[in-house]
Structures are given as C-alpha cells and as structure tokens.
Amino acid sequence: MSALLSPADESGLIAAVQQAIAARTPLAIEGHGSKRGLLRPVQAAATLTTRGLTGITLYKPTELVLSARAGTPLPEIEAALAEQGQMLAPEPPDTRGLFGVSEAATIGGIVATNLSGPRRITAGSIRDHLLGIRFVNGAGEVVRSGGRVLKNVTGLDLCKLLAGSHGTLGVLTEVTLKVLPAARASATLAVAVPDLAAGVRALSAGLTSPYGVTGAALRLQAHGATALLRLEDFPDSVTYRASRLREDLSPLGQVTLLEDSTALWRGIRDAEALGAADEDAIWRLSLRPSAAPALAAKLQAAFRAKLLLDWGGGLVWVAGPATEAAHAAVMQATSAARGSFTLFRAPAPLRAAVPVLTEEAPALAAIGARVKAALDPHGLFNPGRMRSST
Amino acid sequence: MIALPPPKPEILARRDEIVAALLGLLSADAVIHEALRMRPYETDGLTAYRQMPLAVVLPSTTEQVAAVMRYCHQNGIRVVPRGAGTSLSGGALPLEDAVVIGVMRMNRILEIDFDDRLAVVEAGVTNLGITKAVEHEGFFYAPDPSSQLACMIGGNVNMNSGGAHCLKYGVTANNLLGLKLVTPTGEIVEVGGDHLDSAGYDWLGLMTGSEGMLGIVTEVTVRILRGPEGARAMLAAFKGTEIAGAAVDAIIGSGIIPVALEFMDKPCIHACEAFAHAGYPLDAEAMLIIEVEGSVAEQDALLGRIKEICARFDPISLKVATSAEESMAIWKGRKGAFGAVGRISPDYLCMDGTIPTGELPFVLKRIGEMSVQYGLQVANVFHAGDGNLHPLIMFDANDPASFRKAEDFGADILKLCVEVGGCLTGEHGVGVEKRDLMGVQFLPHELTQQRAIKSAFDPGWLLNPHKVFPLTEHA
Numbered sequence: 074m075s076a077l078l079s080p081a082d083e084s085g086l087i088a089a090v091q092q093a094i095a096a097r098t099p100l101a102i103e104g105h106g107s108k109r110g111l112l113r114p115v116q117a118a119a120t121l122t123t124r125g126l127t128g129i130t131l132y133k134p135t136e137l138v139l140s141a142r143a144g145t146p147l148p149e150i151e152a153a154l155a156e157q158g159q160m161l162a163p164e165p166p167d168t169r170g171l172f173g174v175s176e177a178a179t180i181g182g183i184v185a186t187n188l189s190g191p192r193r194i195t196a197g198s199i200r201d202h203l204l205g206i207r208f209v210n211g212a213g214e215v216v217r218s219g220g221r222v223l224k225n226v227t228g229l230d231l232c233k234l235l236a237g238s239h240g241t242l243g244v245l246t247e248v249t250l251k252v253l254p255a256a257r258a259s260a261t262l263a264v265a266v267p268d269l270a271a272g273v274r275a276l277s278a279g280l281t282s283p284y285g286v287t288g289a290a291l292r293l294q295a296h297g298a299t300a301l302l303r304l305e306d307f308p309d310s311v312t313y314r315a316s317r318l319r320e321d322l323s324p325l326g327q328v329t330l331l332e333d334s335t336a337l338w339r340g341i342r343d344a345e346a347l348g349a350a351d352e353d354a355i356w357r358l359s360l361r362p363s364a365a366p367a368l369a370a371k372l373q374a375a376f377r378a379k380l381l382l383d384w385g386g387g388l389v390w391v392a393g394p395a396t397e398a399a400h401a402a403v404m405q406a407t408s409a410a411r412g413s414f415t416l417f418r419a420p421a422p423l424r425a426a427v428p429v430l431t432e433e434a435p436a437l438a439a440i441g442a443r444v445k446a447a448l449d450p451h452g453l454f455n456p457g458r459m460r461s462s463t
Numbered sequence: 464m465i466a467l468p469p470p471k472p473e474i475l476a477r478r479d480e481i482v483a484a485l486l487g488l489l490s491a492d493a494v495i496h497e498a499l500r501m502r503p504y505e506t507d508g509l510t511a512y513r514q515m516p517l518a519v520v521l522p523s524t525t526e527q528v529a530a531v532m533r534y535c536h537q538n539g540i541r542v543v544p545r546g547a548g549t550s551l552s553g554g555a556l557p558l559e560d561a562v563v564i565g566v567m568r569m570n571r572i573l574e575i576d577f578d579d580r581l582a583v584v585e586a587g588v589t590n591l592g593i594t595k596a597v598e599h600e601g602f603f604y605a606p607d608p609s610s611q612l613a614c615m616i617g618g619n620v621n622m623n624s625g626g627a628h629c630l631k632y633g634v635t636a637n638n639l640l641g642l643k644l645v646t647p648t649g650e651i652v653e654v655g656g657d658h659l660d661s662a663g664y665d666w667l668g669l670m671t672g673s674e675g676m677l678g679i680v681t682e683v684t685v686r687i688l689r690g691p692e693g694a695r696a697m698l699a700a701f702k703g704t705e706i707a708g709a710a711v712d713a714i715i716g717s718g719i720i721p722v723a724l725e726f727m728d729k730p731c732i733h734a735c736e737a738f739a740h741a742g743y744p745l746d747a748e749a750m751l752i753i754e755v756e757g758s759v760a761e762q763d764a765l766l767g768r769i770k771e772i773c774a775r776f777d778p779i780s781l782k783v784a785t786s787a788e789e790s791m792a793i794w795k796g797r798k799g800a801f802g803a804v805g806r807i808s809p810d811y812l813c814m815d816g817t818i819p820t821g822e823l824p825f826v827l828k829r830i831g832e833m834s835v836q837y838g839l840q841v842a843n844v845f846h847a848g849d850g851n852l853h854p855l856i857m858f859d860a861n862d863p864a865s866f867r868k869a870e871d872f873g874a875d876i877l878k879l880c881v882e883v884g885g886c887l888t889g890e891h892g893v894g895v896e897k898r899d900l901m902g903v904q905f906l907p908h909e910l911t912q913q914r915a916i917k918s919a920f921d922p923g924w925l926l927n928p929h930k931v932f933p934l935t936e937h938a
Contacts, residue, residue, distance in 0.1 A: 090831035135712035136820050136850070150599075158718060159491025187660065192479035198660055200668060201637045214715075215913050217905070222817040223849035224634065225622045226672045227904055228931065229913045233636070277578040283601065283692045307718075310761050359658045361579045385580075387658055397498040430662040436650040441664055443919035448912070459663065 076119040079401050082126060083246045087122055091213040099456045102240030104144055104179030108186055110172045112429045113460050114421045123181050126246055129153055137288045138221050140249040143181025150180055160255040163189030163199045166342045181245040187237030190342035191288040194384040200236035202251040208235060208243035211449030221249050240455045242448040256305030259332035260315045264300040266326045266355055269293060270366040273386035274298035275325045279361060282321055284314040290341045291382035347381040349392035354419040356403050360412025361367060362386035368410045375402035395419045430459055465895050468929050470560035472542055481721040482518050488530045495519040496744045504563050505546040507555040509896055516557035523568045525643055525651055525681040534648025535562055541925050544675040546618030549610040551813055552894025554622055554674055557931060564679055566617045572596050581640055581657055586617025602687045605632035617680045623672030625890035630848035631722040643682035647921035657684055674892050675927040677920040691756035696790040697766050697783040699773040700747035705824040707749035710776045711847045714769055723754040724848035725797055728827060731842035738803035741796035744780045752797055800844050808857030814873050816880030817889035820850045829879055830854055837872040851889035878903050893931045901933055
C-alpha cells in the first residue's frame with residue numbers, strides 16, 4: 074500500500090504537490106477512491122486525496138449556483154439541494170454498487186470523471202453544468218477557470234478540459250456548478266416492443282416529440298424489450314404530456330403509465346439494471362442512437378453481451394466476460410459505429426493490458442501530450458490512468 | 464486604442480511571393496489581394512478597429528483550408544480565421560502580416576438526421592440557416608445570438624455564442640457533438656463525433672470559445688431539438704430595479720425556469736418605445752420580458768403563476784400576451800433595442816459582462832453614477848436569468864475624446880462586473896476589445912497557464928496571436 078497524503082485544505086494540498094515535484098514522486102489522485110476501479114490502474118508511490126477538503130462554500134438557490142470543495146461527498150450536496158427543491162440536473166450515477174465500495178463519490182470525483190445519468194440526454198452533462206473550478210496544476214500553482222456566473226466566455230475554458238480528465242491534468246480543489254429546480258412531478262411511459270431496434274425507434278419517437286422527455290432508456294428481456302420515457306415538470310404539465318405522448322407511442326407497442334418510477338430510473342442511472350454478474354467486465358459506450366441495433370447484434374453474437382441502453386439509445390452499457398477477446402469485440406463494434414468506449418469495470422490485469430478508452434488520431438494525441446505537459450510538466454498526476462502513454 | 468503586434472517585416476517584404484503561392488493552392492477567385500477587394504475584411508462588428516490584412520483566402524473545402532494553413536505554418540505566416548465578421552469584440556480583426564482564411568464559401572449542409580437529432584454542416588452555414596433547414600419538421604438549433612441571420616456556425620463555435628434563450632437551452636458549447644478542424648500546423652482532425660460525451664480529453668469543449676486561437680473549424684455536428692408546442696411572452700414593469708430584481712429571484716425560486724427572461728432599464732425602455740411603439744410603460748424604472756413554452760394550457764398555467772408572483776412586487780403594469788401576435792409585439796421593442804439606441808446615438812459600444820444576478824441593483828446604480836461622471840448616456844439590456852449584462856454606451860465617433868471616454872467607461876463597467884463576482888464577457892468573447900482587461904479577472908500565472916495551452920496547439924503562435932491575451936513576446 075502506497076503512502077496516503079490527505080491534506081486538510083488547499084494550502085496543504087499545494088504543499089503536498091510541491092513535495093512531489095521536488096522528489097519527482099508520481100501521485101495517484103483521488104477523492105474517496107470510489108471509482109478506483111475505473112480505467113487503468115495507476116502505479117504511484119503515493120496517493121493524494123482531496124477527502125479533507127470538504128464543505129459547501131456558496132449556495133445561492135435563486136442564482137442557480139453552488140460551490141463546494143472537491144472532497145465534499147455527493148450525498149451532502151444532493152441533500153442541501155433537495156432542501157431547496159433543487160438538483161444537479163445531469164443526475165450523476167452512484168457507482169458504489171458496480172465497484173463494490175461503500176464510500177460515496179466526492180463532487181470533485183464526479184467532475185473529474187464527467188459521469189452523467191439519464192437526464193443528460195436533454196439537460197446536458199456534468200461538464201455542461203460546470204461553471205468554475207479551482208485546481209492545483211503540476212507546477213504547484215492554484216489556477217482558476219470560469220467563475221460563479223451562468224454565462225462566461227472569458228479566456229480558454231479549462232473547466233471543460235479538466236472535467237473528464239480523470240485527475241491527469243490537475244487536482245481539483247473546488248468546483249462551482251449550475252443547479253436547477255427539481256421537477257415537482259414525474260411519470261414514466263413504458264412501451265412494450267418486440268426488439269432492440271423497435272425500442273430505439275420508440276425512444277426516438279419520444280425524443281422527437283415536443284413534450285420534453287427527460288429520460289429515454291431501454292431494458293432488454295429474454296423476449297422483447299421495454300422502452301422507458303420519462304416526463305418531469307409541474308403536475309398539470311406531466312399529466313397532459315403523458316396523455317399526449319401515450320397517444321403518439323401507442324402504435325409502437327402497448328404503453329403503460331408508471332406513476333412512481335424513482336427507483337426504476339435510479340437502477341438505470343447506476344447501471345444496476347444492466348444485471349452484470351460480479352465477475353463480468355462492464356463497458357460504457359457512446360454512439361449515435363441509430364447505430365445501436367447493429368452494434369448490439371455484433372456484441373450479442375460475439376459473447377452474448379448483456380445490454381442496457383440509455384440516452385435514447387446513444388449510451389450503451391455492456392456486460393460480458395472480462396477477457397481480451399470480449400474487449401476486442403467491443404472495440405471493433407464501437408469503431409464500426411464511429412462511437413466511443415470506456416472500459417468501465419474489469420480486473421486490474423485486463424485494464425492494464427488493453428486500451429481502456431477510444432484511441433485518438435496521432436495528430437490529436439500529439440497535441441494531447443503537449444497539453445498534458447503544459448498542465449503537469451513533470452508527469453506527476455495519475456500516470457497511466459487514461460492511456461499507457463500518459 | 465489597442466496595440467497590435469508589430470508585423471514581421473520579412474513577411475511583408477514577401478507579399479507578392481506569398482500571394483503567388485496562395486494562387487497556386489487555390490483558384491484565382493478564392494484569393495483576394497487587391498486593396499479595394501480586401502477592404503470588407505479589414506474590420507468586423509467592432510468597427511472602431513480596422514486593419515488591412517496581407518491577403519484574404521476563401522477556400523471551399525477542408526483540404527484547401529489545410530493546404531493554406533500548412534503553407535502558412537511552414538513559412539511562419541500569421542493567420543486570422545473569419546466567419547461572417549459579426550464579432551462585437553474584434554474577434555475577426557486582421558493583422559497587416561496575416562492571411563485571413565474566410566470560411567463563408569463552406570456553406571453546405573452535409574447531413575440532417577431527425578431520429579438521431581443532429582445536423583452536420585460546414586462552418587460557413589449561418590446560425591439561422593441551420594434552423595431554416597430543419598424547421599419543416601418542427602426542429603430548431605437552439606443558440607440564437609442576435610446576429611443569427613448573418614453569423615456563421617464556425618464563428619459561433621469559436622466564440623461560444625449565446626442568445627436570449629440560453630437560460631433554458633444553453634449556449635453553443637451545450638449544443639455541439641463534434642467538429643472537424645484544421646490544426647495550426649495544417650493537419651485535419653476530428654474531435655467529439657456524432658454522439659454525446661466522447662471518452663478522453665474534451666477537445667470539443669476546449670475548442671468551443673477558443674476564439675480562433677487553437678484551430679480553424681471547418682465542419683460542425685450540432686444537436687437539433689424538437690421545438691415546443693408553442694411559446695408566449697408577458698411583460699412586467701416595476702417602480703425600481705431592486706424590485707424587478709427581487710421579482711426575478713422569486714420566479715426562479717418558485718421552480719420556474721422561463722425560456723427567456725429579459726430585463727430593460729428606463730433609458731432602454733424609452734429608446735425602444737420611441738423606435739418600436741411596442742406599448743412599453745414609460746414611467747417604469749425596469750421592465751421584464753418573460754417567455755414560457757408548452758401547449759396553450761401549459762403557457763396559461765405558467766404565465767398565471769408568474770403573473771401572481773409579479774403581482775406581489777407592486778408592478779406598474781402586467782401584460783400577458785394572448786396570442787403569438789401579442790408576443791411578437793412585446794418582443795419587438797427588445798429585439799430592436801440596438802437599433803433603437805442607434806437612433807438616439809449613431810455610435811455606441813455594446814458591453815457584455817456577466818454578474819451574479821443578486822448584484823443587479825447595485826451594478827445598475829453604479830453604472831448610473833458612472834454615466835453622470837463620464838457624461839455619456841447608457842442604456843441597459845440584460846439577460847436577467849443568467850446575469851449577462853449588455854450596457855450600451857452612447858458616444859460620438861467624430862470626437863476621439865468621446866470614443867476614449869466610452870472605452871474607459873466600458874472598461875470600468877467590466878471591472879465592476881469582476882469585482883462583484885462576475886466576468887468580463889458572457890457571450891461576445893474577449894477578442895481584441897477586452898484583451899488588455901484580462902489581468903483584471905486572471906492572475907499572471909493563470910494567464911501563463913492558458914497561454915501554455917495555446918502553445919500546445921500552436922507552438923509558433925501563428926493563429927490569431929493578437930486576441931484574448933495581453934501581448935507578450937509570443938505575439
């Protein structure tokens with residue numbers, strides 16, 4: 074077990090980074106480490122955690138803005154928002170079940186992995202709601218980007234760059250997010266469809282309707298599938314739109330109205346509805362929805378993949394054997410669909426042996442290496458986390 | 464006046480040779496080098512600044528853009544990308560020793576897919592052109608900058624353009640899937656794709672709003688959205704800016720996010736009313752235009768709730784449109800605001816800071832005091848939901864002292880925006896206009912960090928070296 078550095082505040086974190094610079098010690102960067110099993114294993118002499126940097130530092134409900142130190146547990150933020158009838162609209166998943174850990178994610182980890190749930194399809198991703206950041210770069214400096222206002226195009230947008238960079242470019246110390254009112258009511262329409270292709274058509278029908286669908290997922294059964302379309306708004310709107318959407322969808326299959334679907338959408342958000350076995354590897358793919366049926370057929374033929382579709386069919390969760398052969402089939406099928414993949418969960422030896430993310434064209438990879446050097450000149454942060462080369 | 468980096472004498476001396484080389488790469492009609500024909504490219508929407516370029520090229524394909532960029536890279540020639548030239552911050556201002564690459568001939572719509580809710584278009588397609596191409600199926604492209612009739616999607620990407628409806632639909636960055644672009648070294652790369660949230664670094668997000676410093680965008684994959692069943696506006700006028708600000712807070716606090724929430728101050732109300740005769744109340748200190756979407760019954764319900772909320776703030780008038788025509792009448796004054804101010808004063812600077820919405824009354828009070836102090840009139844329009852302020856400072860362009868005063872007044876407003884927790888620019892970009900104010904918002908090492916990322920893309924600082932950052936030895 075490597076040394077654990079757990080500074081209590083930002084200045085302590087700067088000191089830890091400066092020591093790492095002086096000693097040229099690579100650092101594994103974590104919040105609570107709840108997603109340590111994601112992407113490639115990091116080989117580092119020490120782990121630097123932001124778990125000591127906690128607390129909501131600003132919350133103005135009428136300005137739709139919340140700031141918190143990076144180590145603040147997500148449930149603490151969600152509870153503070155719920156008290157004011159607000160939410161993080163991108164609905165970040167709780168991946169504790171998938172990774173078999175007990176500690177909740179930190180808000181810094183949510184931003185650094187840019188993971189968003191079902192509402193992402195219409196409300197945008199975590200990075201879309203990220204208004205500002207403070208981070209410590211690989212030179213030990215605190216750098217700010219963005220701010221606390223909803224519209225800001227001042228300078229290069231490092232918020233977008235740091236979101237989803239998995240701690241390889243800087244250590245987030247504080248994040249500021251746009252928050253939104255939580256809907257007062259919701260309803261889900263479940264459409265029984267014969268197969269996956271018909272299911273994607275039903276999801277598209279919902280998302281191309283004028284009724285503001287905020288969740289569009291597809292669960293597969295042994296025979297047939299269920300397309301799920303969620304509506305969220307004021308109660309009178311939800312009632313009206315559910316009846317209109319039901320009419321539109323009824324030619325596609327039998328439609329059932331589910332009044333209380335909170336647990337159902339949580340299961341989709343957290344990919345528990347995928348039904349992965351403990352020993353299965355899990356992949357998370359993004360592609361254009363119309364490409365999903367062909368991709369699904371390939372993966373089911375290759376290794377009888379278990380599948381769960383979200384984002385109107387544009388997000389495909391895949392479970393299957395944790396083998397290089399299955400991974401190669403996922404890579405090939407994703408590439409044929411011009412999509413993007415993440416090896417989300419697998420035993421460490423597999424994660425260390427294969428590309429865990431879609432590979433980049435050489436021209437872009439070269440720019441990426443220079444951007445990494447611009448932010449982390451000594452290559453200290455999370456070496457090898459995203460790609461074997463960085 | 465803002466300084467431009469000194470031209471490289473060796474490039475100016477080679478002008479004929481460079482023009483000949485460009486003519487070898489593109490057809491003769493795509494290379495503009497005569498002074499008279501270059502004149503339209505010397506400025507953009509910020510007409511106070513003008514600079515003739517070395518030459519202008521108008522390629523028709525990504526490969527041609529790459530060929531020109533590669534040549535310029537190999538020869539150390541600076542490049543300024545240009546869309547429609549509508550930037551209000553001087554984003555398209557050329558340099559004397561730079562080749563302007565205009566993408567306006569790249570105006571084809573390559574693909575529209577309603578089921579996948581995306582469109583692939585070339586960079587020179589206008590913002591409104593995208594909506595025009597999809598509206599027959601009830602779809603639209605959401606960001607709607609006020610220049611949308613003319614401005615091009617390539618420019619929108621580079622400036623991360625907003626609009627009046629971004630409170631609900633977000634800005635350009637929230638409505639993109641992918642880009643094809645030419646790097647400063649002349650290579651063609653694709654970032655993002657035709658799907659959401661590509662794995663790996665978010666090049667798409669970094670490129671958006673990078674003001675033409677990181678690459679030349681040639682193709683854009685945008686999300687298209689199905690429009691709502693309908694939309695309707697209402698007008699609410701109040702006795703004070705604090706009261707109007709409190710009403711905005713109460714609306715948002717009630718859980719309603721209107722699709723648009725516009726604020727006008729008294730000088731702006733008067734200018735717009737004189738111009739558009741929209742029936743705005745002239746005795747009001749502040750006025751809100753609030754728009755909601757949905758079916759007629761949903762609009763009625765939402766507007767009813769908003770009306771009830773506004774009624775608690777002792778309004779001077781509350782007018783709910785009962786038809787699309789009445790909605791248009793309410794919007795007419797606001798949409799003509801810039802033209803209306805132009806009638807009072809042919810010359811005005813349009814500023815673009817963002818503030819925390821709670822600071823609005825204080826900021827408007829300070830702007831009013833500065834207006835007296837500088838002796839220049841100002842009218843304020845404001846996207847109240849998101850805090851994006853547009854003070855219009857009126858001056859006389861024939862009087863250099865008046866222009867200098869207007870610039871100083873504008874700079875003071877932007878400094879105030881930063882002081883109260885906001886930023887220099889919400890949607891117009893830094894360009895050259897606000898370049899020298901970047902030190903107000905960022906510390907020196909933060910600017911150094913941003914410059915290092917620019918260097919990672921553009922080691923020779925050839926692409927738009929005079930924008931966004933205060934000049935250094937790079938440029």
